[in-house]
Amino acid sequence: MASGLTQDTDPAEVGLDPARLARLDRRLARWVDDGQLPGFLVTVSRRGRLAHVGRAGSRNVEEGLPVEEDTRWRIFSMTKPVTSVAAMMLYEEGLLELTDPITKWLPEFADTRVYVAGSAQKPVTQPQMQPIRVAHLLTHTSGLTYGFHHAHPVDAVYRAMGHEWGTPPGADSAEVCRQWASAPLVFQPGTEWNYGVSTDVLGRLVEVVSGQPLDVFFEERIFRPLGMTDTSFGLREDDDVASLARLYAAVPGQPGGAATGFAPLDTMGAAAHSTPTFLSGGGGLVGTAADYVRFAEMLRRGGSFDGGRLLGPRTLAHMVRNHLPGGADLETFGRPLFAETPLRGVGFGLGFSMVIDPVRYGGVASVGDYSWGGAASTAFYVDPVEDVVVTFFTQLLPSSTLPIRAHLRALVNQAIVA
Template identity: 35%
Template sequence: MDKLVMATAAGGIGLNSVRSAPLPESTADEVGVSPQRLAKLDEFFAREITSKRVPGAVIAIARDGKLIHYKAYGQLDPVKGRPMRLDAIFALASMTKPMVAVAGLILMEQGRLPLRARLADYYPEFANMKVGVPQHDGSLEFQTQNVAIYIHDLYRQTSGLTYGAPADSSDQVARLYPDFAAPPLRDDKQAFIEAITKLPLAHQPGTAFEYGFSTDVLGAVVEQVSEQRLGAYLASNLWKPIEMQDATFHLSQSQRGRLAHPFPGDPLTGKPQQIELLESEPKFDGGGACAFATVGDYLRFGQMLLNGGELGGERILGPRTVRHMISNHLGPGIKNKVANVEAHRAGFGFGLGVAVRTTEGLSAVPGNPGEFTWTGAYGTQFFCDPKERLVAVVGTAAPGEIRKYYREQVQYMVYAAIIR
């Protein structure tokens, strides 16, 4: 095994830590997980890092609320040759979305943000958007928005807002949208709202799952209702109460020294790659893609949800609110396109900010109905399985297509290690 990989793979529970473990510790055996099978993760990342397919990773796994695997692998910064550390900070990309969903649900529980509230009540610009309907000749016909966008649509990605696509994409509406990470880096919040409401919706609201800027808009609504900046609201109502110590939209100088960096070139294509957010301060707290955290922080977030909204004596949400959040909200009248975003998510619907497994089989990865999950475009992943009492979080800096490979492989190995 490569010396660097060996050294950092040893940096697990009780080692290489600058703070206490994110959850109480246990051995894998005690909670029905085979340590020999779990060690396949070490072998897998040793191979991948030696082959220079990923610079490094941090993996945390908990079962029955006990931390059973917590290890750092490879390099934090492959250019500077710095080893990965357990307190590495990852750009979460879309794993920001479940946290913003919780922020909105806290307000819902207070009677301040109903799911059936109209988005236009908070931002009137959304009242009369057009819907882009592709025509056979390659043109777009712009139809009138015939139903309101509700706050519910923002959670479940049914608002009709989409993400951008390259100029050679066949998706005519998406070609009109900016890159998913660009608006918070380029515009302030009001400029973003004004720009996006001038674009067409991809569908009539409430008719199809269409992955896009819905959660960025939800974050803006949270700001409007709470009269706080999104990061400040999350800090006081979620991050600090459950001790997510490094969760933030705005990094301190000391935190920047712990940022996980990708390879300068995509290992699959050789083309240059970067995570722009690592170098550029966002102009607003983009609720869809712009937060940072450690893997340990996010493990606490996942465990809080698995516990029904409580962790360490701090209740964030009521158990029935969490149950509602992690239920499928894509009813029979809504086109389910979750597997268009992640091909291995066949058999999944979508809840309030998370994908939700609805059936046995179909998916390319093992799991149980009721599993809830989401990932980030820069290489992060989390999944929670209530039936298995399981939470797993993966941090890598892998913004290319290879990130999808790690999502599947890690889930294979985690479930393979559960023996009772």
């Protein structure tokens, strides 16, 4: 695979029909033309060859700046797989076990109680039946939550502390973990799946276990070995702010109807203009498509890329296996709320979701196809059966605005002809 985003093969040479693949760009561009999407960049690789790069629209609509191949994107929760890989690197070094209680390094969670009943102001709680373990953070079965869910009294507890789409000003990773540890867990660790700040706590765990700030660990242990030169926690001092795509929020239409357009979300977007105090392992990175393609290719290749090996193949294979009890899917074991994936027919491993039942999932997909996405509608997936890696970048909140992820799989899969 060539460096940057240079297409390095004819699609037909890797079993992709170019005419059918063109449908992908046309469908995505229709959302741009209809004023529902500011702009996008999409990549399709097969058998380790970059076979397609498509882009259209603007990274900043108001200033007329087009999407470029070196545009930087807030990847939000696509940070989570990076943090999960970091934790598993420490596992491979014998520095932690998946069954270890996190109180071994984060003692503040020893006294965290579990919600049973009551309101956010007066919750009724009980002690933990078992401690939060490293594996619970990786699988989102810890009982931690997100303030922006608006689905449970504990979500409101988080919001009251200043945790919704951000964290309290000046609080670093150690402080935010202390704050989350002071709130009740939504359920007993290991008993349910709930999308939440688990990976942020995992990022703090990586810091304590490794003895390095998360940005330093990422740079030295992940980005540099993979050649990811343009990914960081917020923009660096010498980065051009104009290279960062503007963040937009969908403008709601009629109740229950589709969004009618989008508007700038500059207050939230400005948080990525510099290195934040809180290095969010769950959602803090900005970077280029070329960088994330390299990360995704490392996953596809079993833990190494371009001479940089981060993980052993067996470790990577374990991460992308469904870890939900009894082989359950997220709809059965999880809570019916926002997540960066459909819930039917989808399992969850150590940092990734994966298709376990394509029929129940509701679209053409391979068993074992694994993925994740970000709040601003970014997404990636790796299909180990068809040997395909797909990445998609835009900056539109929330990620549920358009059915982008379903269309990606449908339009890429229909182009595979050999």
